[in-house]
Amino acid sequence: MEERNGFKFGIFIVIVLIIIIGGFVLMKKSTNFGTKEETKKDFFDSETKRKDIRIDKDKDYIYFTDYEVYEDKLDIDFEKVYINFKDDNNIAKTLNDENASFKANIKKDNNEKDAPYDKLSYAKYSKYELYTYGDYITLLVKYYTYTTENFISFISSKAYVFNLNNGNLVTNEELIKKYNITLNDINTKISDFVVGQDLIKDGEKLDADATVAANKDNLVLYVDKLGKLNASILVKSDKKDYNDNVILS
Numbered sequence: 001m002e003e004r005n006g007f008k009f010g011i012f013i014v015i016v017l018i019i020i021i022g023g024f025v026l027m028k029k030s031t032n033f034g035t036k037e038e039t040k041k042d043f044f045d046s047e048t049k050r051k052d053i054r055i056d057k058d059k060d061y062i063y064f065t066d067y068e069v070y071e072d073k074l075d076i077d078f079e080k081v082y083i084n085f086k087d088d089n090n091i092a093k094t095l096n097d098e099n100a101s102f103k104a105n106i107k108k109d110n111n112e113k114d115a116p117y118d119k120l121s122y123a124k125y126s127k128y129e130l131y132t133y134g135d136y137i138t139l140l141v142k143y144y145t146y147t148t149e150n151f152i153s154f155i156s157s158k159a160y161v162f163n164l165n166n167g168n169l170v171t172n173e174e175l176i177k178k179y180n181i182t183l184n185d186i187n188t189k190i191s192d193f194v195v196g197q198d199l200i201k202d203g204e205k206l207d208a209d210a211t212v213a214a215n216k217d218n219l220v221l222y223v224d225k226l227g228k229l230n231a232s233i234l235v236k237s238d239k240k241d242y243n244d245n246v247i248l249s
Contacts, residue, residue: 051137053085053167061085061137061164070106071117074146076125078103081139085167091160095141099126109148121148124155126219131225136170137162138222140232142243148218154243157232159222166220175221179249186219186248190233193246197235210236221248 010117054061065081066110067157078099083092107122122145128240129140143155161170176182191208198206211233220232235242 050165053164055084055086059084061132061162063138064128070103070123070125071120072174074120074123074152075118075127076123076146077124081128083139084164085162087167089169091139092168095126095193102126103217115148120146122146133225133227135164136223136225137164140220140222142232144238150240152243154234156218156234157220157243159220159232161222172219175223175229181229181249183219186231189232189248190215190246193244194235197244203239205238207236207238 027157048212061084063082063084064079065082068077068183070076070078080099081092081095087093105122105124106120108119109121110119124143124145127144129138129142131138131140139160140157141160142157145153145155147153147170161175162168163170176186194206194208194211198208205221213235215231218234222230222232224230224247228247231246231248232246233246235244
C-alpha cells in the first residue's frame with residue numbers, strides 16, 4: 001500500500017514538473033514572439049527613429065490652404081501648397097506661382113450665349129495627390145487643360161519624392177536603385193501594361209511603343225502609400241491620350 005502511494009506521489013511530482021517546465025517554455029516563447037513583433041514593427045515604422053523635421057509641429061509635412069473651386073462640374077480648383085520642412089528647391093513657391101499663372105490665364109467666350117460652364121473656353125490647372133510611406137512622402141502633380149473643343153485633356157505629371165529624415169528630394173536614380181529595378185524593366189512593364197489595357201479597350205487603339213517613347217524623357221516615379229514603386233504615365237491612344245498609373249515593384 002505504501003509502495004502504491006509512493007508511486008502515485010512520484011507521478012504527481014512528475015506532472016507538476018511538466019506543468020512548471022512547460023509553462024516556463026511557453027512564457028519564453030511568448031516573450032521572444034513579442035520581441036520579434038516589436039522588431040518587425042520598428043523595421044516598418046521608422047517614425048520611432050525619425051527626427052521630426054517639420055517647421056510647424058502642429059501641421060502635416062505637406063498641407064494645402066486657400067482651397068477655391070473654380071468650376072465644380074469640371075473639377076477645376078486651385079489651392080496653395082505648403083512644404084512644412086526646409087524647402088531648398090523652392091518647390092512650394094514654384095507650384096504656387098504656377099497656379100497663380102493658371103488662374104490668371106483662364107479664358108471665357110462671352111460671345112457664346114449658351115456656352116456651358118459659365119462660358120469657360122480655356123483653363124489650365126493642376127491636381128495634387130499626396131502619398132506617405134515609411135521615410136518617403138510624395139507630392140504628385142498632374143496637369144490638365146480644358147477647352148471647349150477637346151473638353152479635358154491630360155498634359156503631364158511631376159512627382160516630388162522627399163526623404164522625411166532630412167527633407168531631401170529623392171531622385172529617380174535613387175528609387176531605381178532602392179527597388180532593384182532597371183530602366184529596361186520599367187519600359188517593359190509600361191509596355192506590357194498598355195498592351196493589357198489595349199486588349200480590353202472597345203473602339204480605341206492604344207500604342208505601347210509610342211507610350212514607352214513618350215515617357216522616356218519624362219519618367220515620373222513615386223512611392224505609393226503601400227510602399228510600391230509606381231510610374232505616372234501618358235498613355236498614347238488613337239482617340240485621346242490620357243493618364244494612367246503602373247505599379248513597377
